[in-house]
Amino acid sequence: AQSVAQPEDQVNVAEGNPLTVKCTYSVSGNPYLFWYVQYPNRGLQFLLKYITGDNLVKGSYGFEAEFNKSQTSFHLKKPSALVSDSALYFCAVRPHTGGFKTIFGAGTRLFVKA
Amino acid sequence: SQTIHQWPATLVQPVGSPLSLECTVEGTSNPNLYWYRQAAGRGLQLLFYSVGIGQISSEVPQNLSASRPQDRQFILSSKKLLLSDSGFYLCAWSWQGNWYTIYFGEGSWLTVV
Numbered sequence: 001a002q003s004v005a006q007p008e009d010q011v012n013v014a015e016g017n018p019l020t021v022k023c024t025y026s027v028s029g030n031p032y033l034f035w036y037v038q039y040p041n042r043g044l045q046f047l048l049k050y051i052t053g054d055n056l057v058k059g060s061y062g063f064e065a066e067f068n069k070s071q072t073s074f075h076l077k078k079p080s081a082l083v084s085d086s087a088l089y090f091c092a093v094r095p096h097t098g099g100f101k102t103i104f105g106a107g108t109r110l111f112v113k114a
Numbered sequence: 115s116q117t118i119h120q121w122p123a124t125l126v127q128p129v130g131s132p133l134s135l136e137c138t139v140e141g142t143s144n145p146n147l148y149w150y151r152q153a154a155g156r157g158l159q160l161l162f163y164s165v166g167i168g169q170i171s172s173e174v175p176q177n178l179s180a181s182r183p184q185d186r187q188f189i190l191s192s193k194k195l196l197l198s199d200s201g202f203y204l205c206a207w208s209w210q211g212n213w214y215t216i217y218f219g220e221g222s223w224l225t226v227v
Contacts (some may be wrong), residue, residue: 032213043120043204043218044158051213090158094214102208102216106157 002027004093006105013081014113021022021076023025023091034102037067044090050074060082061085081112116141120205121218132190133178133192135222137205140186145207147188148216149180152202161203163187200226 004025013019025031030052035042048059055067076089091105100110120137127133137173139145149161160173162180170180181189188205205219 032215034215036218041202041221041223043220044206046215046217049213049215068139090155101160101163102214104158 002093002095002103004091004105006089006091006108009106010109010111012099012111012113015083017083018080019041019076019078019081019090019110021089021091021110022073023075023095024071024073025091025103026072027095027103029096030069031096032094033065033067034091034094035059035074035076036092037061038088038090038107040087047076047089049091064099067097081110083112083114086104086112116209116217118205118207118219120222122222123139123220125225126224127178127195127224129197129226130194133190133195133199133224135167135190135203135205135224137188137190137219139188139207142186142207144185147182147186147191148206148208148215149178149188150204150206152204152217152221157164158204162190178227195224195226197226200224 015055022077034049035047048057050057050067058064063078067074088107088109090107092102094102117140147164150158152158164170164182178192203222206213206216208216
């Protein structure tokens, strides 16, 4: 079955330190990969996507993600965390087959401490 | 640019009452439209999706229904709400021309009492 895993329910990091939020997937073929952020009581906001090409993708608010085909991973990163980055982050995968179904991970809560 | 509007933002409804949540998308044509529910501030559950007017696919059998009366309008309904229908409902859209990137509305908080 096709799936997306975000192995950490919560990530804690100090402000100014680098952050990584992990995502691995299990789908056939070469999927489209996405990251979203959700602030409390808000809808999900699109951060970045990988379609093809350079494995390092840059997105909004200084975030980037690295696609690793051999490890089927798409980890979200930021060189220097801000307290305002504290939010819920979702990884999502859209297989090239399977209709119109994008698969979302369960989410990882990021806490950035001042 | 494209925008998505979803309303109402919050509502409190008694058990057994009807429900109507509405969503419209502007700035695009023939989008794919979605209704998700998010429980306890975590995972997303896809409830319905639509690839065109009058075309609705249901992902989870439940007390809810969806309709798409116009190209950019998507409505989530219920004839009789249950307590278990409480949650955060998100409308979303995507488009083939943008690799099906999904864009979400601001959500609707439903509390059934």
